[in-house]
Amino acid sequence: MATPQRAKRARSNTIGDVHINETAAPPEEISRRIKHLDPDTVDNILTQAAQIHPDVMSMVDDAIRVIREKEQNRVLSFDHYSSSVWKSINVTYRSMRxxxxxxxxxxxxxxxxGTIKSITxxxxxxxxxxxxxxxLSVLRKIGKTIALSSNDTVGHEVQKRFQWDACLVTGMLEILDSMTADEVRAIREDESRPEALWPKLQELEELSHDYCIHPGLVDVLNRVESDGYEDEEGDEEGYEEEYEEGDEEGYEEEYEEGDEEGYENEVEENDLGEAQP
Structure with a gap:
């Protein structure tokens, strides 16, 4: 009588048909060992593994695809950052000597x-x-808050920091570099609406010149002007349909009407203690 073969225990496989080495250590043990490595070492090992094993490269591509889909389906609002910066500069420490x-x-x-870098x-x-x-819009608000918040010691000293620190400009340029030509063009061509970002960027550049802050901000304007007119005959019509007709009213309410008019009017008042973004 033939001895029945023992059935192998089924393994969970979250990466498709990738071959699993049954002689390898358990996943928990592998994870424990990896935690001892610094990020650069993990990066080097993964890079080498992806070069040697096509299955690993496929896993990397799949992970990127999942991240991309998740991020593209999520819309972030940064208004709370702007309010927090304004409050820290103008309100929180106002009673101090x-x-x-x-x-x-x-x-x-x-x-x-840190806030600027986090947004970027x-x-x-x-x-x-x-x-x-x-x-990009909220970085512009923060830049304007810095320009107009020099009525007390905290605001004055923060403003002095941004006379040499160009992190706001660097952040804006990084965001613009992440945008498509159509996104940049939309900013440049929208000049008439009260919520339009392009005139406000121009205003910030003028303020930066007046207060000698945000060095290099003119590069942001140059980037918008130059990139905004590349490939003008591309898929402009489709872009306009997507960003102008596709729930335009909801977009304006969510991103532009967030007390923007109040911010513009209030932050320029003499008593900054009453102004909020």
């Missing part, structure tokens, strides 16, 4: 820099186009 304000101003300035990191090429537009 000048010396105490001076001491805390360096921390506030660093928080603003969330507006990469894999994100939703509206997320990128919203990120």
């Amino acid at each position: 000048g010396g105490a304000q001076y001491d805390v101003s360096f921390e506030v300035a660093q928080e603003v820099v 990191e969330q507006c990469g090429p894999l994100t939703n186009p509206r997320t990128r537009f919203n990120g």
